[in-house]
Amino acid sequence: MAATAPKSLGAGEGAGNIGFDRSGIAGESKGLLKVLDTARKVAKSDSSVLITGESGTGKELIARAIHRNSTRRNGPMVIINCGAIPSELLESELFGHEKGAFTGAHRSRTGRFEIADNGSLFLDEIGDMSSDLQVKLLRAIQERKFERVGGTQTIAVDIRVISATNKDLAAAIKEGEFREDLYYRLNVIPIHILPLRERRDDIFPLTDYFQNNLLDRSTDYQIKQFSDQAKQVLTHYEWPGNIRELENMVERISVLVEEVDIQVHDLPECMITPSSHHTSSSVSSVFNNGIGFNEAVDQYQRSLISHALNESGWVKARAAEMLKMNRTTLVEKLKKMHIKPEMETPIF
Template sequence: MMTVTKDDPLPKLLSIEDDEGVRESIELALKNLYSIHFVPSAEEALKYLQEGGQADVATLDICLPGMSGIEALPQIKRIRPELPTIVISAVSDASTGVKSIKLGAYDYIVKPFMIDEIRQIIHHALESNLLKKKNLSLIREVSEKFHPDYLIGISASMTEIREKISQVAYGMTSVLITGETGTGKELVAKAVHYMNPHRLGPFTAVNCAALPQDLVESELFGHEKGSFTGASHRRIGAFEQAEGGTLFLDEVGELVPHVQAKLLRVLEEKKIQRLGGCSPIRLDVRLISATNKDLKQAIEKGEFRRDLYYRLCTFPIHLPPLRERQEDVFPLIEHWARILQKEMNLEILPQFSSELVEALQAFTWHGNVRELRNVLEAMFLTHRSRKPLVFTINHLPKVYLNKISSPKESEIFKESPDEESLMGKLEDFEKKLITEALTQCQGKSIETAKLLKISPRMLKYRMKKLGL
């Protein structure tokens, strides 16, 4: 409930009323609750608002000298679309009330009215408007949180992903996000959703891989009471829950064939039918899907519908694994370190030794960004009481310490003898190979490493070893 304290200014009421008796009634009823500004005509009200006059709520008489209230209402809404306006009429005419609401009035009240009646309507109008402002503020806050700029990374691939999100956010185009587990597919989906100011509905996420096969249809499309054994009440499915917003289907490649067919029909017809239901329900939902599967391969195996794939993949976004964008590891370390410092109430933000950063960049990260975050969290939790100013390799979880010395995981730690003539010849050949690759890639180390099919860290090590 909205309350006003002594320190708060009173909410401002603009009363557009030429009848002295009504003005006196409004002032008597509301003077202790609102700061009231009276104007006797629509023209004066419009001038007041155009010149920046303050109002949190307005009452508008229909019968005014000059421009009528009905004529003025659309102009008021153009100047101040967020201003809740209550129309007052001396005639109880349903068509006038309906027309007022269609033109943007918050409510309609007939003279003579009870003092409590108008007091209650104005109070509800203010509360409703306050809630709307809070919701818009929350949407803006969340939109900023999931803005593409918050997708951490300095690599060319991450720059391209941010550009793609900005391109596709505005509209209803279906998006298919691909990438390994832990690459941040849901984060990208949320960025697409919250970047669109017209998608004020919810972001609803469903993990298709986690749904029991016998409940997938019910979860997605809903069901009516009695539609199957155990359906004791109506259930609203994920599509309806996402009305006006976005439905995110994670691991869409796990859907069984008959559900794929139903999903295809929904995408084609823009409507669903609950299990056991008789009437189709029209939808205003954007679909974003994600998978860590190779859907083209699944199509060849007969596991995924080709027509559904092309419906889902109108706008594809691929997230490369972390091992292919090692230059993003350090920005991610800094990002998660700040978050973990805040979560754990640490006064000092720990630093990371260069040896530790190089080791973290050299790992293959099968779990991608999620795995990196988990490693950092484990380090913070294990050593928070000791409060190290600088994290080193020795602060890594034991399993990762073992990886450093594993030749399979990090060839950089494996020494090779170079005294023998054969090794000298091999080094000459390696020098030539790396030099040619660097020339071909215009000196760009990441592209050179890809061409040579080694990690950028390994390339740096070999170049240093060979004196390049």
């Protein structure tokens, strides 16, 4: 069977986001739609935007969408990763330098602020910037004017600033690591992107999207189907790496699993091994997913039983001992709950 035609998210698709080109952004969860709605509104303005969210949640993707939907779309979108560049070089990266400004400055250089003129400047990992530079950045953003390192001429630019961080800037301010005045300057419009575990409705739309669009696959690639148990695992997994982790999982499975049907044992090890932080987050996931008391209890029982069985190599008497349960009760539960080998479901 040939692969189904790639499905793409075109301009304006997605409820409540008419007139906003959301190409490449999959998902329909309330949390994501709220982000897209704010992005749509802010795209029409020149206001500074601060995008926060854990690593891999799509901060850069949203920043690009804001630029693409703004009147600056024909201008440049310049990205600078403030965390990746040593602080002594970052100033010259941002503002440029004149010839002879420092040892090794053999010629003058244009900085990102100047390159971004008439476009957008995306300051990624802003929370990692040194305090010295924060002062200079504040002035440049406030006045849209700056001097190159070693220069005397003041340069004016017309830019919109979008910044992003996965750090808690409010805590960094308290610790004296981030300037409060800069924070308010950057955070005119805050956009917070929820981690994937708090918008689980996006898991399967994203899985489909990655299967349909991003995989470099041969024409005989068949879209994988996840078994009910595998879907359960994906639904309850914590996704610490967020959408990036999901994207990688889809790619890994598409390469390594030749069968069309994906079983629990085909999923990455970390997804099927319960970890210690599952229990506390499990409670909030019940409320976030609205799965209800009975289903939650049922899933918890399932997790405990399948874990004990896998630990004991499916020797039921040993598993029953681990669970401090009567062997016959265990056997009854296995039948009733249709638990079979290879089905370890994590404690969600």
